[in-house]
């Protein structure tokens with residue numbers, strides 16, 4: 001079989017399926033809100049309206065029930081919720097917070113929003129989450145908190161990070177935007193840190209367009225979150241919370257419409273995760289026989305809910321670069337991406353305002369080894385996973401052709417850029 005890149009028939013010719021999880025339940029919930037006329041229940045007043053309307057309260061109650069936490073506070077995004085957590089944790093200008101370098105930017109901009117300094121520590125090569133040994137090394141007398149990210153759908157090394165946090169008296173804020181429903185031992189990811197943040201943006205497992213929820217078991221942290229979410233400065237004294245009257249409120253309030261959709265979506269979380277675990281567990285098993293791409297490792301005692309399917313490649317085994325592999329996969333009908341985001345310490349903002357130790361694991365994953373794909377998600381099926389395996393096996397068998405193709409292309413490119421050719 002000829003590689004599709006070289007003119008052969010592709011392993012897959014149909015696009016991967018797409019489907020929205022927004023259906024009748026969400027419509028019913030939203031119509032109920034529209035008919036009530038109350039699109040937001042919030043007011044900056046020291047009474048019941050400080051806490052929001054019935055759907056926001058119902059969404060928070062549903063999060064408390066589902067995740068077994070004492071407090072849940074809904075926000076208009078996870079970015080807002082992360083900022084509120086950093087403010088609630090009492091981060092002041094100059095305080096340092098150990099952050100994950102390979103994540104969505106909000107995992108670290110939340111520290112800048114309080115004029116703190118993000119300090120990036122390197123990640124584990126197999127789970128891509130913060131490496132506890134590197135976290136320990138990044139801590140200084142100015143460190144106040146750690147923000148582990150449960151990346152791609154699986155928990156960070158939360159037991160060891162909590163142990164470091166307790167020993168060094170640091171607050172741990174879990175960024176659980178990508179791993180709702182993942183388990184760390186007998187507990188839910190997002191509920192192990194002092195604070196945890198979930199996202200309901202349109203790309204996440206469950207969504208309401210834009211939205212976020214912060215959870216905690218600590219009543220003081222919970223009320224500080226509520227003060228930041230609303231106009232806390234105006235009402236803290238009236239609520240009898242004078243000791244927290246120094247917090248700035250940002251109006252990060254969630255509307256009733258968002259909360260209504262979030263409520264219907266939360267009811268679908270376990271079913272969507274079960275689907276992810278089934279198809280991604282299957283793909284992982286089938287890829288174990290192949291030597292080109294290493295499927296995601298699952299931390300012992302944890303469950304992974306596969307927000308993204310993140311593999312690492314072995315360039316020495318393939319004999320070609322990741323770019324060539326991605327071209328070959330795309331030609332076979334399998335969309336995949338090299339790496340994830342740019343490491344945060346390479347962004348101009350963080351170069352000016354953050355510190356980073358050497359992050360060689362992150363650099364290598366970003367530049368050469370990580371391959372991610374979004375097609376391993378609902379509504380893809382086991383048969384769709386078989387097509388991925390077929391494509392990978394075909395490229396594996398034809399790796400010499402791919403290496404040859406890349407050599408020829410590179411030679412062509414250098415001939416073009418040589419002085420004679422110009």
Ligand SMILES: *Cc1c(COP(=O)(O)O)cnc(C)c1O
Pocket residue numbers: 077078079080103104106107149175177178199200201210211212
């Ligand atoms: C999506 C995401 C966020 C931000 O979520 P929003 O709700 O869009 O603000 C934060 N951290 C991580 C890891 C994310 O994936």
